[in-house]
Amino acid sequence: MKVTYKLEIFEGPLDxxxxxxxxxxxxxxxxxxxxxTDQYMEYVHAMQELELxxxxxxxxxAATLLSIKSKMLLPKPPVIEFDxxxxxxxxxxDPRAELVQKLIEYRKYKAIADTLREKELDRSLIxxxxxxxxxxFQPTVPQNPVExxxxxxxxxxFRRTLRKMVTRNAVAKIQRDEISVKDRMKQVVELLDQRxxxxxxxxxxxGEQTKDDIIVTFLALLELMKVKQIECYQHRLFDDIVIQKRxxxxxxGFWGDEISY
Numbered sequence: 001m002k003v004t005y006k007l008e009i010f011e012g013p014l015d016x017x018x019x020x021x022x023x024x025x026x027x028x029x030x031x032x033x034x035x036x037t038d039q040y041m042e043y044v045h046a047m048q049e050l051e052l053x054x055x056x057x058x059x060x061x062a063a064t065l066l067s068i069k070s071k072m073l074l075p076k077p078p079v080i081e082f083d084x085x086x087x088x089x090x091x092x093x094d095p096r097a098e099l100v101q102k103l104i105e106y107r108k109y110k111a112i113a114d115t116l117r118e119k120e121l122d123r124s125l126i127x128x129x130x131x132x133x134x135x136x137f138q139p140t141v142p143q144n145p146v147e148x149x150x151x152x153x154x155x156x157x158f159r160r161t162l163r164k165m166v167t168r169n170a171v172a173k174i175q176r177d178e179i180s181v182k183d184r185m186k187q188v189v190e191l192l193d194q195r196x197x198x199x200x201x202x203x204x205x206x207g208e209q210t211k212d213d214i215i216v217t218f219l220a221l222l223e224l225m226k227v228k229q230i231e232c233y234q235h236r237l238f239d240d241i242v243i244q245k246r247x248x249x250x251x252x253g254f255w256g257d258e259i260s261y
Contacts, residue, residue: 013061014106016043021103028103031096033072037065064099071095179213184220189229192245201232201241 010016020039021028044062072095192199204217221243224230232241 013058014103015110016040016058017061017099017103018107018110028107029100031100033065033069033096037069040065068095068099179216181216181219181223184216185224188217188220188224188243189245192230192243197245199243201243204243 010019017036017040020026020036020043021031024035024039026032026036041062044058047058188199188204191204195203201221205214209217221230221232225232228246230243231246232243234241
């Protein structure tokens with residue numbers, strides 16, 4: 001079984017030439033074309049012997065080097081002068097100039113590519129995260145409470161305050177509606193008659209009654225118990241007090257003068 005290995009070391013013929021120039025530490029502006037051509041041809045023959053894929057670009061460069069080498073070996077033609085100043089042969093013409101210019105440009109772009117490759121590697125080591133809402137971390141600027149006001153607005157507010165002070169200093173006398181114990185006793189008896197002679201103590205009080213109303217209600221119950229008009233009891237400890245009208249109780253005649261408060 002035949003195994004074929006394909007080794008792609010250089011990206012193109014210019015890359016190979018730069019490798020040979022750097023390896024031999026040759027000045028790119030003064031290339032010894034014979035030595036470089038021989039080394040280049042040895043590399044091309046080696047690729048052919050190893051059955052590597054030799055592209056047409058390498059063969060074209062080999063032909064170019066051989067052409068330059070032959071031009072370098074040929075004797076220089078005699079200088080021919082013309083009558084006109086611009087029509088003459090340049091005796092300093094170098095057949096390597098075009099190749100040197102290509103190598104310089106290739107080296108420049110290769111250096112840029114290496115720099116970009118390093119930046120790509122550095123960037124690949126950086127991990128980013130999704131943007132977050134940084135609004136809570138923004139500094140809060142307190143709002144000016146008198147922004148947009150002028151002296152006329154302040155004067156108007158001052159006058160309004162003076163008018164409110166005049167009405168605030170007015171004194172009004174409030175007279176409290178009071179109920180006597182005798183009247184409260186009558187109300188309790190009337191409620192008992194309406195409820196069938198039995199009533200819970202909590203029904204006598206609601207959330208709108210004052211402290212004085214509650215005291216008057218207690219005194220009225222005590223007076224009714226004293227004159228034997230009602231009786232109070234509980235089914236259990238701390239249970240609601242049951243107020244019950246006694247049998248045979250007659251309300252006529254118990255509103256004596258002694259109950260005058």
